[in-house]
Structure formats: C-alpha cells, structure tokens
Amino acid sequence: MARLRDPETGCRWDIDQNFASIAPYTIEEAYEVADAIERNDMAALRDELGDLLLQVVFHSRIAEQAGHFRLQDVIEGITEKMIRRHPHIFGEGTDRENGHRRWEDIKAAERAGKDDDSSAVAGVAKALPALLRAEKIQKRAARTGFDWPDMDGVVAKVEEELQEVRDATTPDEHQEEIGDLLFSVVNLARHLKIDAEVALRAATAKFESRFRTMESMAGDDFSGLTLDSKEALWKQAKRQGAL
Structure with a gap:
C-alpha cells in the first residue's frame, strides 16, 4: 500500500483516495465477509477477509501520510483494548461467567471518560444498518431498566403501531408510523433473542427463491399473468419447498 500510494511512482487511483471515498468499500467488504460466512464458503471467507484487511491497511496508510497514526498504532490500540x-x-478477576456484562460496563466507563455525551445511548454509530442500530439503541436503553418486563407488552406495542399505520392519512404520517412499526418489530425480535437483521435477510432469501421458482414455472409469460394466477404459482412454489 505504501508503494501504491507513493506520490511519484504509485497508482493514480490509490493516490487519489481518502477516508471518505473508500469508506463504502470498507462497508461492502464487511458485508461480503458476512455473506461468505452465511454460505459456509471457507475459500470465499479467506478471500473476503483479505479484502477487508486491505481496507484496514488502506485507511491506516492514508492516516500515516497525514500524520495521524500508523497501522502499528491500530494494532497496538486494539490489543490494549x-x-x-x-x-x-x-x-486478577476470575468471574468468567459474567465476562460479557463486565465488558459492557468497561465500554460504558470508557465512553463516559472520553465523551461529553453521558447518555446511555451515546456512541452508537449512525452509519450502522437501521435494524442493527435500532437493536443496539434498545439494548442500551434496556440496561438502564427502560424495557418491557415481558413479551406481552412488546406484542401489544407492535399491534398498536400497526393500527397507527392504518390510521395515518398523509405520506409523512405513513413514513413516521412505518418507522415506529419497524422499531417495535426489532424490539420484539430482541425479546425473542432473534437477530432482526439475520431474520430479515432469511425472509428476503426465501421470497427470492420462491419468486424465481414462480418465474421458472410460468416461463416467458410471467409478467402477463393475472394476479390470481401468480398467487396460484406462489402457493405451488411454496408447496414444492422453495426455501
């Protein structure tokens, strides 16, 4: 990367990049790692981890050239953390059973020590996928005791938000109420100890598989079929076990 970023002999594209311009690639590579894991493709995982590691090296090299920090500082920092x-x-502690709770306590103390924002929900990255950020915000709030005591209250809240979607009359109201509904569904998933992001990805994959089966059954005439005919194909694809 030092050679690629060399002002005199390096690659023009690599030289022209900055933190912001390669950030989308960093996010994309992280998702490709997750995809390889989901497919249990170890050859792809090895490859994608290399691509993700390159992003760490790339950002670190840009930072070093600007006088901020080096790759070694990144490695030492995460080791110390x-x-x-x-x-x-x-x-000297021996309480392994509560290690994760202790981890969260230490993280909270670290945030309090370096940030003027003392809120329990401070520091949750705004660039996270919406479902994941909602879950993290909810978990932070729950650690303060602000949470439903059981799932009944969460289910009631989902039903309440769904009714408010029905009652909405303007585009802005619909957007707000749909957001509230999604947030409450994430909360329900959290109470059921289900990863909302994983659940939605699985549901999307299931829909995609069944839809492709429908298209295959109908041939070139799929778009011209009536909705009832398409619904019949959907039920047939479901019976055939397309995911």
Whole structure:
C-alpha cells in the first residue's frame, strides 16, 4: 500500500483516495465477509477477509501520510483494548461467567471518560444498518431498566403501531408510523433473542427463491399473468419447498 500510494511512482487511483471515498468499500467488504460466512464458503471467507484487511491497511496508510497514526498504532490500540476489557482473563478477576456484562460496563466507563455525551445511548454509530442500530439503541436503553418486563407488552406495542399505520392519512404520517412499526418489530425480535437483521435477510432469501421458482414455472409469460394466477404459482412454489 505504501508503494501504491507513493506520490511519484504509485497508482493514480490509490493516490487519489481518502477516508471518505473508500469508506463504502470498507462497508461492502464487511458485508461480503458476512455473506461468505452465511454460505459456509471457507475459500470465499479467506478471500473476503483479505479484502477487508486491505481496507484496514488502506485507511491506516492514508492516516500515516497525514500524520495521524500508523497501522502499528491500530494494532497496538486494539490489543490494549482487548486486554483492558477482559480483566477476568488478563487481570486478577476470575468471574468468567459474567465476562460479557463486565465488558459492557468497561465500554460504558470508557465512553463516559472520553465523551461529553453521558447518555446511555451515546456512541452508537449512525452509519450502522437501521435494524442493527435500532437493536443496539434498545439494548442500551434496556440496561438502564427502560424495557418491557415481558413479551406481552412488546406484542401489544407492535399491534398498536400497526393500527397507527392504518390510521395515518398523509405520506409523512405513513413514513413516521412505518418507522415506529419497524422499531417495535426489532424490539420484539430482541425479546425473542432473534437477530432482526439475520431474520430479515432469511425472509428476503426465501421470497427470492420462491419468486424465481414462480418465474421458472410460468416461463416467458410471467409478467402477463393475472394476479390470481401468480398467487396460484406462489402457493405451488411454496408447496414444492422453495426455501
């Protein structure tokens, strides 16, 4: 990467990049890692981890050239953080059973020490996928005791938000109420200990598989079929076990 970014002999594209311009690639590579894991494709995972590692090296090289930090600083920083957040492993503590809770306590103390924003929901990255960010915000709030005591309240809230979608009359109201409904569904998934992002990805994959089966059954005439005919094909694809 040092050679690629060399002002005199490097690659023009690599030289022209900055943190913002390669950030989308960093996010994309992380998703491709997740996709390889979901497909249990170890050859692809090895490849995608290399692509993701390249992004870390790329950002670090840009930072070093600007005088901010080096790749070695990144590695040392995460090493120190992992040791600091695992006192039950690297320190004198022995309570392994509550290690994750202790991890969260240490993270909260770190945030309080370096940020003027003392809110329990501070520091959740705004660039996260919406479902994931909603879940993280909810978990932060729940740790303060602001949470439904059982699932009945969560289900009632989902039903309430769905009714408010029905009652909405303007585009702005519909957008707001749909957002509230999605947020409450994420909350329901959290109470059921289900990853909302994973669940939605699975549901989308299932729909895609069944839709492709429908298209295959209908041939070239799929778009011209009536809705009733398409619904019949959908039911047939479902019976055939398309995901």
